[in-house]
Amino acid sequence: MITVLHVTETPTLFDWAGGSAAFERLINAFYDRVEGDELLTPLFPGGVSDEHRTHVTAWWSEVFGGPAEYSSELGGYHRMVNKHVDLGITPEQRYRFASLMSLAADDAGLPDDPEFRAAFVGYVEWGTRIALANSQPGADIVQQAPVPRWGWGVAPPYQPSN
Amino acid sequence: MITVLHVTETPTLFDWAGGSAAFERLINAFYDRVEGDELLTPLFPGGVSDEHRTHVTAWWSEVFGGPAEYSSELGGYHRMVNKHVDLGITPEQRYRFASLMSLAADDAGLPDDPEFRAAFVGYVEWGTRIALANSQPGADIVQQAPVPRWGWGVAPPYQPSN
Numbered sequence: 001m002i003t004v005l006h007v008t009e010t011p012t013l014f015d016w017a018g019g020s021a022a023f024e025r026l027i028n029a030f031y032d033r034v035e036g037d038e039l040l041t042p043l044f045p046g047g048v049s050d051e052h053r054t055h056v057t058a059w060w061s062e063v064f065g066g067p068a069e070y071s072s073e074l075g076g077y078h079r080m081v082n083k084h085v086d087l088g089i090t091p092e093q094r095y096r097f098a099s100l101m102s103l104a105a106d107d108a109g110l111p112d113d114p115e116f117r118a119a120f121v122g123y124v125e126w127g128t129r130i131a132l133a134n135s136q137p138g139a140d141i142v143q144q145a146p147v148p149r150w151g152w153g154v155a156p157p158y159q160p161s162n
Numbered sequence: 163m164i165t166v167l168h169v170t171e172t173p174t175l176f177d178w179a180g181g182s183a184a185f186e187r188l189i190n191a192f193y194d195r196v197e198g199d200e201l202l203t204p205l206f207p208g209g210v211s212d213e214h215r216t217h218v219t220a221w222w223s224e225v226f227g228g229p230a231e232y233s234s235e236l237g238g239y240h241r242m243v244n245k246h247v248d249l250g251i252t253p254e255q256r257y258r259f260a261s262l263m264s265l266a267a268d269d270a271g272l273p274d275d276p277e278f279r280a281a282f283v284g285y286v287e288w289g290t291r292i293a294l295a296n297s298q299p300g301a302d303i304v305q306q307a308p309v310p311r312w313g314w315g316v317a318p319p320y321q322p323s324n
Contacts, residue, residue: 091268098283099261106253114291119316121260122284126317129276153315154281155288 010156012065013119017110020061025108027057033100033107039093040100062147063123070147077145087135094132098124115155123150172318174227175281179272182223189219192266201258205249224309225285232309239307249297256294260286277317285312 017023031048034040044052058070059080070076101124105117127148134141179185193210196202206214220232221242232238263286267279289310296303 095264098264102257102260112291114288114295117291118284118288121287122280122315122317125283126276126280129274129279133276151316153284153317154313155284155315 010152013116013150013152014061014064014066016116016157017064020057020066022108022110023061023064023066024057026104026110027053027060029107030101030104031056033104034097037096037100039096043087043089043093059147063127063150065149065151068147077147078143080147081134081141081143081145084131084135085139085141086137088137089132089135091132094128098128113158115152115157118155119150119152122153172314175278175312175314176223176226176228178278178319179226182219182228184270184272185223185226185228186219187270188266188272189215189222191269192263193218195262195266195269196259199258199262201255202262205251205255221309225289225312227311227313230309239309240305242309243296243303243305243307246293246297247301247303248299250299251294251297253294256290260290275320277314277319280317281312281314284315288312 014023017026031044031053034044035047055070055074058074062068062070070080098121102117102121105120106112110116110120133139176185179188193206193215196206197209217232217236220236224230224232232242260283264279264283267282268274272278272282295301
């Protein structure tokens with residue numbers, strides 16, 4: 001007789017979303033929307049380069065629990081935070097940014113279960129509000145910190161036990 | 163010599179937001195926006211009554227850690243879930259609902275720190291996606307459940323220790 005012990009582990013948000021390919025689709029879908037948005041294009045003069053898209057994909061992958069490439073290869077938190085200095089992001093731009101990210105998740109076919117999307121928009125809200133604060137002229141910016149690792153928070157993924 | 167032990171406790175989202183008065187402002191600001199929104203007014207024929215606003219305020223207060231009045235006085239989860247049966251909420255209506263809630267939080271002067279707002283939009287996303295699913299004709303609806311209690315999740319409130 002063989003006994004199979006079924007252990008349900010909580011996947012990372014990165015794995016639940018579909019890994020690297022999913023985040024690549026997400027970030028490309030997002031910047032495609034940004035390039036057509038009159039409020040946000042001033043923050044990306046000349047459009048959003050392939051290099052920028054690749055770097056941001058690495059950031060998001062790491063934040064959601066994927067490979068730590070942004071930390072090991074791309075300069076980590078210090079590099080990212082200095083991208084926002086003195087941009088003077090407005091509350092309207094932040095709101096638009098967060099709103100488009102939610103639509104881009106649909107464009108990219110990310111999972112749309114309530115639990116994943118709650119965690120997803122939670123990070124978007126948190127990160128965009130920190131970026132807004134850091135982008136104000138004269139802001140007191142934390143220069144060194146680990147790249148954040150977001151998680152499921154209040155609502156873990158719904159996984160029927162079977 | 164007197165030693166003061168400073169214990170920093172994590173407040174509920176309800177208390178952090180400002181208690182009952184804050185949720186009353188939030189829900190009124192939200193429904194004021196709904197009443198002027200062409201996508202959402204079909205879900206509220208004749209406008210949003212004072213009674214509806216009061217009941218929804220009680221729901222939100224309880225979800226965010228305030229008094230459990232919706233459970234004890236207003237019928238609890240079973241009552242709420244049956245408000246959505248067969249409404250056939252569309253993804254566009256859900257997205258608009260969630261988007262307006264974020265603006266209503268600004269209207270109502272709720273705290274705008276990244277941690278509070280991350281938890282706030284996380285619940286909005288989670289709750290609206292469950293409501294969307296439950297509102298579809300033929301949906302398999304869970305009829306009895308506790309009123310959810312949302313929490314800070316990944317990012318607890320930033321409280322400088324002093």
